[in-house]
Every structure is written in C-alpha cells, then in structure tokens.
Amino acid sequence: MQTLFTNPKVDPSQHPDLNQYFAFGISVDCVVFGYDGVDVKVLLIKRGTEPFLEYQAIPGDLVHPKEDAVTATQRVLKDLTGLQNIYLEQLQTFAGVDRHPLGRVATIAYFSLLRIEDYNPKPSSWATDAQWTPIQQLGEMAFDHKEIFDVALERLQRRVRHKPVGFELLPTEFTLTDLQHLYETLLNTQFDKANFRKKILAMGLLLPLDKMRKAVRYRPARLYKFDPNRYEALSNRGFLFEL
C-alpha cells in the first residue's frame, strides 16, 4: 500500500483530499522543574474551564501557524515566568488520536529547569493560576499530562546523571552539601558525603569562591559556582559527566 504523500509519482498539490491531512493542531507543553532546597517541584496551572475544569495541567499552548515549536515554548515560558534563556530540552511528542477533546492535537512536550528564586510570575499572565507543586503531591491531571509528567521526570533523572544540568536548579552560588541534597532528592538515593565531594571536585567543573555560606548554625561551608566554560572545554576533549 502506498499513500499520496510518499508516492513519488503523485503530485500532492493536485489532490484536494490532501486537505484532510492538514487538519491537525500542534501544541507545546512544558514541564517546568524547580527546586527550593528541600523538594523538587513542578510548575502547574489550574484549569478554569471545561474540559478538565479545576484539574492541574502542564502549561502549554497551541503553536501559531508561522511559529516554530521552540519559539512557542519560549513564549509560554516567558508568559508564565517572565524569564528568558531557560534550559529547554525537547522531551517527546504525544500524538494519541483521542488525547484532546477539541480536535486532533499533537503536543510536543518539552521540559525545562529553573531556579525557583528566579521565578517571577507576571500578574497579567497565567501567574495567578500557577503554583509550584512538589512532585509527590500531584493530583489527577488534565488530558494525558500525567503521562507527560512521568516521562519528563524519568528523563530528568537520567539527564541529570549524564549532563551537568542540575546546576540550573540551584542558585548560582551553592555549597557542595546543597548540590548533594539536590541529587539525593532528585534521584531518591543517598550518597556518601566525603566521596560525593571528591567525585564532584575531581571533575574540575566547580569554581570555588572566596565566600562562605552565612547565617548558618554551625561551621559554614564554602560556596562554589558551576563553570560552564570549563565544562565546554573538557567536553571537547572527550570528558563525559557522569554521576
């Protein structure tokens, strides 16, 4: 069997039936992860209309006719947080036939990471509806958003072990203990403290600062910051981040 579009002998522009193939909607949905020092959280909106009234949903939007998917996602993110240049990675596309009651909508899912402290809701936007939700406390979600979230979390857990993207979730200046806690909650494991330090420092990706964490009850720890240039340089020489 052969269809119009793939048969080289058929000129699709002369087939009016082709219109039925151009009736899809495309949306982007973005799973936004944050970390507040204790919990890993995800930015969800609450729907104020049917279908799925009052359900939690991943922020997303239809893609405009002349807009590419990344641009659309950045627009969603900017509308929601006011931020630009956020870590963004395409996750997977969900194209089930009945996933959307309004029509045939395929959604290109992304996930992004940001520092919760930077999150600055814009009042004129969805901000009032948006809330950081600990990933353990997710209720039912609209559409197939729960499935999308699950895939996103799995991807995040894998990604964070193979690329130094965890830093996107931390304040620019952090202690090694902060970093360890992040990884422990993210991956749901425990690390030996001394060995974790050794391993991370041995990579040479962290820039020790001449500052210490203040206002802490006991001995303050040194602050570090991630050095993206160093990572770039090492990457080119074949270095692979692994944790």
Added chain:
Amino acid sequence: MQTLFTNPKVDPSQHPDLNQYFAFGISVDCVVFGYDGVDVKVLLIKRGTEPFLEYQAIPGDLVHPKEDAVTATQRVLKDLTGLQNIYLEQLQTFAGVDRHPLGRVATIAYFSLLRIEDYNPKPSSWATDAQWTPIQQLGEMAFDHKEIFDVALERLQRRVRHKPVGFELLPTEFTLTDLQHLYETLLNTQFDKANFRKKILAMGLLLPLDKMRKAVRYRPARLYKFDPNRYEALSNRGFLFEL
C-alpha cells in the same frame, strides 16, 4: 500575553479563528539502521518527483486523521520492508516553519534497527526505490532529512552504549567478534579483544550455543544469542547495561 487556547476563561469552540490553528500536517519519518557485517547502513528512498527530485530521503508518510504516530510509523515500515515488530524508538520532532514546501508539516522522527538479512522489499511498494546506504556515503538529502539523520545517528550511538539494542542489528546467532566489530564501527573506536569478551560475558546476557561458526578459514568461534528474558530479569534487579 495570553492566547485563546490557554486562557481558561475562553471557550475555544466559540472562536472561528481557531481554525487557523488546525491547519498543520503531521508526518512520521523513520531512520532505519542496518548492519551487514561490515558497514552500518541506513535505508533511504530516492525521490522521483519535485520537490527534491532525485534526492535521497528518509522514508516517511503523512499521519492519517485517525491514526496515531506509532501506528503510522509501523505502517511505513511494513510497507517498506514487509516486517513487523521491529525495534522502534521516538527520536525527536522537527517542526521548523519552512521545512516543507507543501505546507506546514511537523514531522515526528523515529529510528529503528533491523537485521539486514531480514529485509525483504515488497515489490508493490517503495522497495524499488529503497537502498541500503553506508552512513559515510550520504549525499544531499531532501527537506531537513540530513539533520534528522544526524540526530538519529547520535542517538543510536548513545543508545547502543546504555541499552542492549545492538543485537537488533545482528543475526540472531553471532560470535563475540561479530559483536565487537559492530560496536567498533558503530562507535568508531577500537576495543581490546580479550577485555571486550570479558565485559560482555560478565553481564550474563548472552546464551552460549552448542554451535560454531562454519566455513571460516581458521579456528571457528562459538555462536551466542542474546537472551531478552535474562535482560528483563536483571533490569528489574537494577542492572544497567553499559559499554
């Protein structure tokens, strides 16, 4: 700024302008990899019509209105090879505004792995146009297919190191040297023979057979086959394939 679709106070079904958002075409494109014992190859078709007349292209097709993406990809694969139950993994979606001259088409790219010996072109289909092309000898390709291929190859190289999917490219019965050659060409590296054997065998994923490779000039090597059940069992116990 807020758009129709995401504003909870707007009922999209009452907005005729919404139609312009439902004018996308969605296609699937599948990068099919094979291995003939020497080269890693990719299954490409040659286009017989404008645009991109005579260009090489990744096999693909428009998704039908009531068809999900995986089904569509399986249809393409079956039409092309006559095979079913082939390894299939979603790669990434390419949704650039001008990537297709016919209209706004977003393509969901997949990649799949199959044993070249199983490949059995169906004459009534695209088979006459399809050819296994060594991945070093790719010419210019239609649309953004070169970009799609590049992403697919990168993904394959990563995937093959973290999941035992390389076996999908080999005959069901193979020697350890076969396996090593496959990985060496795929990853463009060299392995120490003895150590490669030890590492692979130590995983316990291979079933040694009571057969030897025949018709070989010198000492014949033992044949093995991959044991998917064993992998499943080990996976559940936290085993991670890594090479």
Added chain:
DNA sequence: ACAAGATATAGTAAAATGTACTATAATTTA
C-alpha cells in the same frame, strides 16, 4: 600427517577507580 598460519579463549599483573570509614578543622551556641 604435520607444520604454519590465524584466530579463539584463558589468564594475570599493574593501574585506576570506587567505597567505607576515621580523623581533624572550623564555627556557633550554651
């Protein structure tokens, strides 16, 4: 039949890495 050629398979020792743990330092609070 047997030596030569070629690959398969086994084994081993050094190097590197990972793991578990102990010790010491630095800081705040009582």
Added chain:
DNA sequence: TAAATTATAGTACATTTTACTATATCTTGT
C-alpha cells in the same frame, strides 16, 4: 570555654579497568 554540629582531609581496602602474555583450536598447504 566546652559542647554540638557540620565541613573538609585523609587513608586503607575492595573492585573494576586496562594492557598484556600465554595457550588452545581450527584450517590450509606441503
């Protein structure tokens, strides 16, 4: 100033990786 608590350094053992050597097994040519 001592006690509490966390940060950081160090060390010894176990495990894994790496580089290499030795032996086994098979086919081909004489």
